[in-house]
Amino acid sequence: MPHKVIGLLGGMSWESSAEYYRIINIHVRERLGGLHSARCLMWSFDFAEIEALQHAGDWTAATARMIEAAQRLERGGADLVAICTNTMHRMADEVQAAIDIPLLHIADPTAERLKAAGHRRVGLLGTAFTMEQDFYKGRLQQRHGLEVLVPEEGERHAIHRIIYDELVQGRIEPASREVFRTIMQALAARGAEAIILGCTEIMLLVTREDSPVPLFDTTTLHAEAIADMAMA
Incomplete structure (x- = not known):
């Protein structure tokens, strides 16, 4: 059976999201061998918009953005979701409550x-x-x-x-x-x-x-x- 589709909430920043993509695919290849790689979807934010909300303390708006993106990934076929940044786990519970697939907390x-x-x-x-x-x-x-x-x-x-x-x-x-x-x-x-x-x-x-x-x-x-x- 094919492995699950990973939904990644990225772009915060894209430098670290690129590391996520690289590490996930290396780990899948090491586990499964051959030409295997991860089945992934990524929603990549424009980090300037997120950073502005962070430093304005507008966590309500930031949470709404995160929930919307997680729901997009779920509709797109993701079987699980991960937030590719530590700081935005501030709203991890709210994001998990808004989707029906598991979120793996960092x-x-x-x-x-x-x-x-x-x-x-x-x-x-x-x-x-x-x-x-x-x-x-x-x-x-x-x-x-x-x-x-x-x-x-x-x-x-x-x-x-x-x-x-x-x-x-x-x-x-x-x-x-x-x-x-x-x-x-x-x-x-x-x-x-x-x-x-x-x-x-x-x-x-x-x-x-x-x-x-x-x-x-x-x-x-x-x-x-x-x-x-x-x-x-």
Whole structure:
């Protein structure tokens, strides 16, 4: 029987969505062999429109856009849906309630891998929305029993700026890699046993060699879990 059709809510940013597409297809090929690849639909937003809603705090309008796009994917034949960004999981519950196909939450495969590796106290890097609001930290804490540490306020501002001014625009700056290295060292010094790269663009900037503790890249873990769910 053919594997399921994956519906991807992408374009936030397209740089990380391209990584999702690449990782999902590599994982399917590794599992199924030969010329197999994933059966995918992608709705790719114009990120300028989404970013404007994020920074205006208009989460109601952003949620409506996400629901509409998820419903388009369902009507198009998707068997499951995934949001290809951490920040927009702020409205994951509302999106799931509006469709009749499953949505795979990005925090869950990440948390499962952390627990399997024996980590309970973790650092979280991401946009200011992801680091400061409860929709992501709360799920890690309440559903998975993890203790979550976030950087100090000035460090959070620096990370947010690098994500929006550089990474989502395809800019990879060595100086910004040094900023992340310093912040990750500080989280480890505070007791973080591992660090979640909780923004799908961060993996474009840092690697395992940049951190004193293991890194858990949400892009890779989510994409692989999406592929596994499609092939289940």
